[in-house]
Amino acid sequence: MSQTATHAEHFDATASKIGMWLFIFTELLLFGGLFIVYSVIRFSNQVAFHLAAEELSVSMGAVNTVLLLISSMTIAMSVSSVQFGNKKLTLFLISITILIGLVFLVNKYFEWSTKIEHGLYPGSSVLQGFGNGDTLFFGLYFFMTGLHALHIVAGISILAWVLKRVADDNIHAGHFVHLENGALYWHLVDVIWIFLFPLFYLIS
Amino acid sequence: MNINQGSFYDNHGKYKGILGWITSTDHKRIGLLYLYSIMVVFVMAAILGLLMKIELIAPGKTIMDAKTYNGLFTLHGITMIFLVVIPGLPAVFGNFMLPLMIGAKDVAFPRLNLFSWWLYVFGALVAITSQFMGGGPPDTGWTFYAPYSFRTSTNMLPAVMGAFILGFSSILTGLNFIVTMHRMRAPGMSWLKMPLFPWALYGTAWIQLLATPIIGITLLMVVGERVLNIGFFDPALGGDPVLYQHLFWIYSHPAVYIMILPAMGVISEILPTFARKSIFGYKAIVVSTMLIAIVGYFVWGHHMYTAGMSSTALFVFSFLSFLVAIPSAIKVFNWLSTLYKGSIRMEPPFYWATSFLFVFMIGGLSGLVLGALATDMHVHDTAFVVAHFHYIVFGGVGFAFFGAIHYWFPKIFGRMYDKGWATTGWVVFFIGFLTLYTPMFYLGIAGMPRRYFDYLPQFHGGNILSSFGAIIMVAGLGIIIINLFRSARYGPKAEMSPWGGTTLEWTVPSPPPLENFENIPTVTHRPYDYSKK
Numbered sequence: 001m002s003q004t005a006t007h008a009e010h011f012d013a014t015a016s017k018i019g020m021w022l023f024i025f026t027e028l029l030l031f032g033g034l035f036i037v038y039s040v041i042r043f044s045n046q047v048a049f050h051l052a053a054e055e056l057s058v059s060m061g062a063v064n065t066v067l068l069l070i071s072s073m074t075i076a077m078s079v080s081s082v083q084f085g086n087k088k089l090t091l092f093l094i095s096i097t098i099l100i101g102l103v104f105l106v107n108k109y110f111e112w113s114t115k116i117e118h119g120l121y122p123g124s125s126v127l128q129g130f131g132n133g134d135t136l137f138f139g140l141y142f143f144m145t146g147l148h149a150l151h152i153v154a155g156i157s158i159l160a161w162v163l164k165r166v167a168d169d170n171i172h173a174g175h176f177v178h179l180e181n182g183a184l185y186w187h188l189v190d191v192i193w194i195f196l197f198p199l200f201y202l203i204s
Numbered sequence: 205m206n207i208n209q210g211s212f213y214d215n216h217g218k219y220k221g222i223l224g225w226i227t228s229t230d231h232k233r234i235g236l237l238y239l240y241s242i243m244v245v246f247v248m249a250a251i252l253g254l255l256m257k258i259e260l261i262a263p264g265k266t267i268m269d270a271k272t273y274n275g276l277f278t279l280h281g282i283t284m285i286f287l288v289v290i291p292g293l294p295a296v297f298g299n300f301m302l303p304l305m306i307g308a309k310d311v312a313f314p315r316l317n318l319f320s321w322w323l324y325v326f327g328a329l330v331a332i333t334s335q336f337m338g339g340g341p342p343d344t345g346w347t348f349y350a351p352y353s354f355r356t357s358t359n360m361l362p363a364v365m366g367a368f369i370l371g372f373s374s375i376l377t378g379l380n381f382i383v384t385m386h387r388m389r390a391p392g393m394s395w396l397k398m399p400l401f402p403w404a405l406y407g408t409a410w411i412q413l414l415a416t417p418i419i420g421i422t423l424l425m426v427v428g429e430r431v432l433n434i435g436f437f438d439p440a441l442g443g444d445p446v447l448y449q450h451l452f453w454i455y456s457h458p459a460v461y462i463m464i465l466p467a468m469g470v471i472s473e474i475l476p477t478f479a480r481k482s483i484f485g486y487k488a489i490v491v492s493t494m495l496i497a498i499v500g501y502f503v504w505g506h507h508m509y510t511a512g513m514s515s516t517a518l519f520v521f522s523f524l525s526f527l528v529a530i531p532s533a534i535k536v537f538n539w540l541s542t543l544y545k546g547s548i549r550m551e552p553p554f555y556w557a558t559s560f561l562f563v564f565m566i567g568g569l570s571g572l573v574l575g576a577l578a579t580d581m582h583v584h585d586t587a588f589v590v591a592h593f594h595y596i597v598f599g600g601v602g603f604a605f606f607g608a609i610h611y612w613f614p615k616i617f618g619r620m621y622d623k624g625w626a627t628t629g630w631v632v633f634f635i636g637f638l639t640l641y642t643p644m645f646y647l648g649i650a651g652m653p654r655r656y657f658d659y660l661p662q663f664h665g666g667n668i669l670s671s672f673g674a675i676i677m678v679a680g681l682g683i684i685i686i687n688l689f690r691s692a693r694y695g696p697k698a699e700m701s702p703w704g705g706t707t708l709e710w711t712v713p714s715p716p717p718l719e720n721f722e723n724i725p726t727v728t729h730r731p732y733d734y735s736k737k
Binding site for chain 2: 012014015018019022023025026027029030031032033034036037040041044045122123131132133135136139140142143147
């Protein structure tokens with residue numbers, strides 16, 4: 001009796017990719033719930049949202065948007081370069097993407113800490129002086145950008161794992177679905193930001 | 205060495221004993237892990253229910269005070285809904301049977317599958333710690349309605365986080381099943397040759413995938429309210445508590461279909477097998493499954509008729525709620541037509557399936573009373589609602605679950621249970637069930653509100669009857685569970701296909717070998733084809 005038998009290795013790249021797409025649907029719906037809340041609350045607090053949005057720094061947001069767009073490009077390029085069998089370029093492009101992700105987080109840190117220094121956070125006495133609409137705006141701002149930042153962290157971790165697999169030759173021209181999936185996830189994180197940016201920074 | 209010698213019980217992988225189970229990526233072992241964990245929670249939650257019914261046996265304080273009662277119905281709700289009924293059929297029988305029924309060796313992502321079970325256990329533990337720490341057991345009911353859920357001093361956070369983690373587990377199971385069905389059906393098994401239980405799981409999996417994230421984010425927002433004082437749903441901070449109800453029911457109504465669709469799938473398997481006749485209207489059942497999954501998405505508002513919505517919204521939600529009853533009715537007609545001129549074998553799974561039809565119809569029709577605006581205003585938040593959803597969730601899903609376990613038991617354990625005791629258990633359980641929940645319809649119409657530990661004296665008669673029903677039902681439950689446990693160990697060896705079923709799981713030995721099929725079968729005909737038998 002073969003007591004230590006395990007399942008034969010079964011691998012199906014298409015299945016992995018479908019799985020990733022399905023997971024992306026769930027992530028979109030997760031943020032979808034927040035977008036609903038945003039719309040409802042914005043609808044009933046239009047003036048306050050208009051004024052509160054002016055507290056945010058459009059240039060900071062714009063820089064972060066551009067950064068994420070560039071990182072989406074680099075990760076897309078890495079998926080192409082792995083198919084050409086160019087390991088060095090692939091490693092370089094993934095590293096750049098991770099680096100940009102980190103820069104995004106550093107920016108976010110400075111942005112958040114400025115807001116908190118000015119007393120613009122839920123429960124602060126400054127915001128309570130402004131009224132409910134402003135409090136809700138900043139509540140949503142911190143909640144949604146915070147959740148997004150968590151996704152950036154998750155994305156960076158996934159890409160770091162992918163980077164290691166490329167370095168170990170576990171991901172190569174003949175087998176790169178994990179890189180593709182990592183890239184898909186990174187694009188998702190990017191797309192969500194593309195919606196967050198106008199909702200908080202631009203509409204006013 | 206042939207790893208397909210012996211059953212999957214003999215192939216425990218790298219570790220022995222309990223470690224061999226909790227680290228196994230075999231879909232059959234994972235199915236059984238779910239079965240045992242769900243059984244433990246179910247028995248606990250059923251005892252909580254019994255205690256509540258004993259409290260209600262007489263007006264005033266009987267065995268517990270109001271606060272304890274609030275804690276009990278909350279824990280009963282959370283555990284039954286999130287830990288038993290939502291994962292029940294998909295996670296236990298879906299895991300065990302889906303690959304067997306579509307002719308695959310495992311699900312698409314076996315490791316993810318094991319991870320889902322770990323998440324399930326973790327979520328369960330987190331949810332249950334809420335009982336023992338902090339400001340006492342949560343008392344909001346399983347719905348966590350705002351703003352009370354962040355005003356109450358009780359220990360809400362673990363309960364909410366537990367539900368969030370369990371949602372994750374549910375999403376990953378659904379994702380796994382969808383990919384499995386898309387990629388791993390046996391050669392020749394086109395979509396319309398797939399058996400109906402997998403079809404039901406397919407519809408379910410899409411709801412799990414697309415609805416669960418909404419409750420996830422909603423629960424996170426409740427955490428945000430409690431911890432960070434944000435105020436999305438807090439009227440004192442300008443938020444909107446009705447918005448919470450919308451978000452909650454956007455998930456929790458489809459969740460009802462996460463529960464009932466696999467139950468319908470089980471019935472669609474049992475009835476043709478015991479009528480020895482092809483299912484009537486295979487395609488109609490498939491289409492109605494998907495219709496329920498889709499339309500079920502847009503009816504959440506019927507939980508909130510009294511919460512404050514525009515009359516247009518009320519009208520639309522009521523109309524859609526009536527619409528979603530149509531595909532369910534189509535299924536009932538198909539099942540009944542399947543029995544017509546069949547050669548029926550009376551066996552325990554068949555008893556469960558027919559009693560399912562009975563209670564499901566009562567549950568479904570009482571649902572229309574709640575879907576209609578005028579009548580709902582009268583019975584909203586009364587015992588009528590409790591009776592209705594227990595008829596559906598316990599009568600529907602519970603009966604299908606017991607039907608499923610009596611149907612697939614010989615396949616899973618390789619032994620046959622004692623049919624005499626199984627039938628006795630069913631009779632006692634069925635009588636107990638009807639005695640327990642039927643009076644609650646009348647109590648509700650007479651105006652007894654739900655979720656109170658006390659009631660007016662005029663409701664005494666109905667409550668006595670109901671409480672006695674609870675005791676009878678739990679006795680039946682005891683008979684069923686003891687019989688199954690004994691039989692899994694001492695029952696006579698079961699054949700490959702004790703009921704003469706036609707689907708693929710009956711073509712492998714009982715219990716199945718590790719890799720299920722020696723050679724992946726090629727499917728040439730539809731399921732439920734009895735013409736050749």
